[in-house]
Each structure stands twice: as structure tokens, then as C-alpha cells.
Amino acid sequence: MNTTKNETAQRLGIYCHIPFCVKKCGYCDFSSFAGQSRSVIDDYFKALWQEIKRFGRDRFNLARSQAVLPVVDTIYFGGGTPSSVPAAYIEKTMALIYEVFSVSEAAENTIEINPGTLSPKKAAIYKAAGFNRISVGLQAWQDDLLKTLGRVHSQADFIGCMEILKAAGFDNISVDVMYGLPGQKLADLTKTLAALMAFSPTHLSCYSLILEEGTPMTKMVAAGQLELPGEALERQMHWTVDRFLKKWGYRHYEISSYCKPGYQSRHNLKYWDLSPYLGFGLGASGFWGGVRYTNGQDLKEYCQLLATGKLPGTFEPMMTKEDLMSEWMFLGLRKLDGIDDADFREKFSQSFFVIYQEAIAALVADGLLVTEGTILRLTPRGQDFGNQVFMAFV
Ligand code: SF4
Structure with a gap:
């Protein structure tokens, strides 16, 4: 191996x-x-x-x-x-x-x-x-x-x-x-x-x-x-x-x-964590080098493409820094430990408390998010209204 x-x-x-x-x-x-x-x-x-x-x-x-x-x-x-x-x-x-x-x-x-x-x-x-x-x-x-x-x-x-x-x-x-x-x-x-x-x-x-x-x-x-x-x-x-x-x-x-x-x-x-992964097979998706791709869902077409020497997969345009920051926020907030502004700063050289100031303030005021030092995470109420939280960063 x-x-x-x-x-x-x-x-x-x-x-x-x-x-x-x-x-x-x-x-x-x-x-x-x-x-x-x-x-x-x-x-x-x-x-x-x-x-x-x-x-x-x-x-x-x-x-x-x-x-x-x-x-x-x-x-x-x-x-x-x-x-x-x-x-x-x-x-x-x-x-x-x-x-x-x-x-x-x-x-x-x-x-x-x-x-x-x-x-x-x-x-x-x-x-x-x-x-x-x-x-x-x-x-x-x-x-x-x-x-x-x-x-x-x-x-x-x-x-x-x-x-x-x-x-x-x-x-x-x-x-x-x-x-x-x-x-x-x-x-x-x-x-x-x-x-x-x-x-x-x-x-x-x-x-x-x-x-x-x-x-x-x-x-x-x-x-x-x-x-x-x-x-x-x-x-x-x-x-x-x-x-x-x-x-x-x-x-x-x-x-x-x-x-x-x-x-x-x-x-x-x-x-x-927005870490890179490759997806193989019907309907699979991947994220590599800041680019997302998705294979089609048609079984016959998938097999035919590969049988004729072609690769499946529709590649999206390279994600902008704004796209990456937004995904990092709403995907990361699924984790109950929350997300750390220190990690965000290391990745994007900015603070999420500044970039998403308004969204964070509103969600904290609603009792959906809580901050603890540099950490931002869901409250129990935030778990019940997860979609509302995630959408605020899209
Ligand atoms: S039909 Fe769907 S839900 Fe059922 S076992 Fe297959 S993939 Fe899972």
C-alpha cells in the first residue's frame, strides 16, 4: 500500500x-x-x-x-x-x-x-x-x-x-x-x-x-x-x-x-472546517484549491463519460475570499465548540467580529449565538433555529 x-x-x-x-x-x-x-x-x-x-x-x-x-x-x-x-x-x-x-x-x-x-x-x-x-x-x-x-x-x-x-x-x-x-x-x-x-x-x-x-x-x-x-x-x-x-x-x-x-x-x-476533499462517483462533490465541483446524477451519463475518456464534474468558479469567509462561518457554526476568531484571522487576516459585526450582534441579541473571548458559538436556542443563524452569513 x-x-x-x-x-x-x-x-x-x-x-x-x-x-x-x-x-x-x-x-x-x-x-x-x-x-x-x-x-x-x-x-x-x-x-x-x-x-x-x-x-x-x-x-x-x-x-x-x-x-x-x-x-x-x-x-x-x-x-x-x-x-x-x-x-x-x-x-x-x-x-x-x-x-x-x-x-x-x-x-x-x-x-x-x-x-x-x-x-x-x-x-x-x-x-x-x-x-x-x-x-x-x-x-x-x-x-x-x-x-x-x-x-x-x-x-x-x-x-x-x-x-x-x-x-x-x-x-x-x-x-x-x-x-x-x-x-x-x-x-x-x-x-x-x-x-x-x-x-x-x-x-x-x-x-x-x-x-x-x-x-x-x-x-x-x-x-x-x-x-x-x-x-x-x-x-x-x-x-x-x-x-x-x-x-x-x-x-x-x-x-x-x-x-x-x-x-x-x-x-x-x-x-x-472547509478543508479540502475529493469526491468520486455519481453525484459526488469535492473542494480543492478553493474550487468546488460536483459530478452529475445521471448514472448512464456518468458511465458513458468515463468510458469515452472524459472526466465528469462541473467546476464552479474559484471561490472569492468573501465566499470562503461566508462558508467558513456558516459551516463552522455547526460545530458546538463554535469557531475561533484567531483561526479566522490566521486564514483571512481579518476579524469575523468586524466583518460580520451586524449579523453577530443581532444573533447574540436574539439569544442564538454567544461569544466567549474569541469564540463564537450556538446557544441551545441557536440549535433550534440553526437555519436562521446559518443564513445570516450567506
Ligand atoms: S434508499 Fe436512500 S435512505 Fe435508503 S438505504 Fe438507500 S441511500 Fe439510504
């Missing part, structure tokens, strides 16, 4: 999108497809491997002329359901990333899996391929809620999945939980969290359900066939999660993320 101990080089994250699922969930608008044939999956991975190789060769040539090469210190395979495809595809993709890039020996390498799609053999292959962190999509403990969501797995599948992971030697496991679900009671959420504590996850991502336009669930809610908990109950659920997990020793470090000390998602922190 092409690993490096060079810890002074610029750090880089890599995201790989695997857009296949066993079945489409009722609320999902992610770039993912169910029921694809083996040949479609095969074509996709061939295209993905081309993208990784050609990006490394064509676009990284620039970086290769730099004195110090960037070091990849986080790799994240998301989807979709990466565990729904034969593990050999994942193994080969990971090996290729190590071949093309310089990867830190201490890299955090995460793969998302869904219960019901993992076998002991797959888990062993992931481990041997270099994955050291697993993100499991549970969402809810109750089978009836899983059914409402259109998930393919049951509670028993989740338990089986966790047993396979522990037996394979994975001890850094994150679990996804959703709240604000149709028919969900506060007691269901508390039961979900309590049941999870038996598995000692190092990290939990807790999301409120968002109804995306055009999904079957959105249509069912609009037709009155499903009823969402009201806003007050949804907020009560958020604060129940917060109290429960803090009591169990988890740290709330980002709006939707809790971790045991030292187990923050280093990859996700890159998004909130």
Missing part, C-alpha cells in the same frame, strides 16, 4: 459514492438506485476506477509538482448502500485509492453499511481492505417504524449486523438514528437510544426526518396517510437525544453528531 508518514503535508479527504441500494426507502432523495443488474454495477465500478485513476493522473499532476504532496487522512465510502454490492468491488476501489494517492498510516477509513446486507465474509474483506470505522444505518429500533420508513432491515438484522462487526474486530462504530418520524413517540426514541447503549457505539448521528419533495413519504404525508409529530414534539425529541447521550458520556460536537471522547468523525469535520 502507498502509505506515508509525512505528517507536515496538506491533509486531504476522499469520498467515494456507491449509489446502489437493495430497495429505495420512502423518504430518500439521495443519489441511489435499487434493483440494478450486475452488469450495471460492474459498469459503474469500472467508471469509478477510471475517475479515480484519471483524477490522480490528470488533475493531481498539479499537486505533484508541489514540494509536499497532500496526504489523504480520511476516506469515506457512502451511498447508497456500499455494503449492498459484492465486497470485491469495495476492496478493489480501496486498493486503487491507496495506489493513486499517498494515504496516511493513521487515516480514518469509514464505510457505510445497512443491516441485512453484511456477512462475516464481507466484514473481513472490509477490515483487510483498510476500513477502521463503520457507519451503520439503524434509524429506529422498532420494526413498525422501520417499515414506515421503507427500510429493508429489521431490529433482528441490526443486532446480527453488530455481532458480525464486533466479531470482525471493528470497535469504532457509528450508528444513524432518526427522529420526528410518522407515528414515532418520545418513548420509541428513548427505547432506540437505550437499546443502542448495549452495543457501545463510539459515535451517533441523530437526524430529524426531512420530507424531500417528490418522495413517496412526502406524498403520503400530503395525502394525510401519514402524520408527522408536531414541531414541539420534534424539538422535544432533539433535546431528549441530547440529554440522554450526554448522560451516557457522549459529546455533542456538531448539530447532528455525538461521540465518545476522541471519536469525532474526522472526515465530516473536513466539511465543516
Whole structure:
């Protein structure tokens, strides 16, 4: 493997999108497809491997002329359901990333899996391929809620999945939980969290359900066939999660993320810190050299482009200093520790207290932000009105 101990080089994250699922969930608008044939999956991975190789060769040539090469210190395979495809595809993709890039020996390498799609053999292959962190999509403990969501797995599948992971030697496991679900009671959420504590996850991502336009669930809610908990109950659920997990020793470090000390998602922190990362695969996006790019969402087109020697990706214009400052503010404020003006000054040679003086004063007066020396962060009330805070810096 092409690993490096060079810890002074610029750090880089890599995201790989695997857009296949066993079945489409009722609320999902992610770039993912169910029921694809083996040949479609095969074509996709061939295209993905081309993208990784050609990006490394064509676009990284620039970086290769730099004195110090960037070091990849986080790799994240998301989807979709990466565990729904034969593990050999994942193994080969990971090996290729190590071949093309310089990867830190201490890299955090995460793969998302869904219960019901993992076998002991797959888990062993992931481990041997270099994955050291697993993100499991549970969402809810109750089978009836899983059914409402259109998930393919049951509670028993989740338990089986966790047993396979522990037996394979994975001890850094994150679990996804959703709240604000149709028919969900506060007691269901508390039961979900309590049941999870038996598995000692190092990290939990807790999301409120968002109804995306055009999904079957959105249509069912609009037709009155499903009823969402009201806003007050949804907020009560958020604060129940917060109290429960803090009591169990988890740290709330980002709006939707809790971790045991030292187990923050280093990859996700890159998004909130405005650090560089490359995205490969359908619909993936990247941020490199002050430029954002996004790959298209059309599976056929993605495969055809790469089969004909072209690279996908629409590149946005180089971000201006104002764009960078604004993104640094609203992404950074997602972190519960807040943002430090000393870091902002180091990056932009100005103070955010001067540039965003009016916005900060208004949000502090509203009780949504608080300052502590050079630190600016969300208050508990700010968590409830996060969008209002973030929009103030756009
Ligand atoms: S498993 Fe995830 S990506 Fe796949 S359909 Fe369900 S929500 Fe979407």
C-alpha cells in the first residue's frame, strides 16, 4: 500500500459514492438506485476506477509538482448502500485509492453499511481492505417504524449486523438514528437510544426526518396517510437525544453528531472546517484549491463519460475570499465548540467580529449565538433555529 508518514503535508479527504441500494426507502432523495443488474454495477465500478485513476493522473499532476504532496487522512465510502454490492468491488476501489494517492498510516477509513446486507465474509474483506470505522444505518429500533420508513432491515438484522462487526474486530462504530418520524413517540426514541447503549457505539448521528419533495413519504404525508409529530414534539425529541447521550458520556460536537471522547468523525469535520476533499462517483462533490465541483446524477451519463475518456464534474468558479469567509462561518457554526476568531484571522487576516459585526450582534441579541473571548458559538436556542443563524452569513 502507498502509505506515508509525512505528517507536515496538506491533509486531504476522499469520498467515494456507491449509489446502489437493495430497495429505495420512502423518504430518500439521495443519489441511489435499487434493483440494478450486475452488469450495471460492474459498469459503474469500472467508471469509478477510471475517475479515480484519471483524477490522480490528470488533475493531481498539479499537486505533484508541489514540494509536499497532500496526504489523504480520511476516506469515506457512502451511498447508497456500499455494503449492498459484492465486497470485491469495495476492496478493489480501496486498493486503487491507496495506489493513486499517498494515504496516511493513521487515516480514518469509514464505510457505510445497512443491516441485512453484511456477512462475516464481507466484514473481513472490509477490515483487510483498510476500513477502521463503520457507519451503520439503524434509524429506529422498532420494526413498525422501520417499515414506515421503507427500510429493508429489521431490529433482528441490526443486532446480527453488530455481532458480525464486533466479531470482525471493528470497535469504532457509528450508528444513524432518526427522529420526528410518522407515528414515532418520545418513548420509541428513548427505547432506540437505550437499546443502542448495549452495543457501545463510539459515535451517533441523530437526524430529524426531512420530507424531500417528490418522495413517496412526502406524498403520503400530503395525502394525510401519514402524520408527522408536531414541531414541539420534534424539538422535544432533539433535546431528549441530547440529554440522554450526554448522560451516557457522549459529546455533542456538531448539530447532528455525538461521540465518545476522541471519536469525532474526522472526515465530516473536513466539511465543516472547509478543508479540502475529493469526491468520486455519481453525484459526488469535492473542494480543492478553493474550487468546488460536483459530478452529475445521471448514472448512464456518468458511465458513458468515463468510458469515452472524459472526466465528469462541473467546476464552479474559484471561490472569492468573501465566499470562503461566508462558508467558513456558516459551516463552522455547526460545530458546538463554535469557531475561533484567531483561526479566522490566521486564514483571512481579518476579524469575523468586524466583518460580520451586524449579523453577530443581532444573533447574540436574539439569544442564538454567544461569544466567549474569541469564540463564537450556538446557544441551545441557536440549535433550534440553526437555519436562521446559518443564513445570516450567506
Ligand atoms: S438505504 Fe439510504 S441511500 Fe438507500 S434508499 Fe435508503 S435512505 Fe436512500
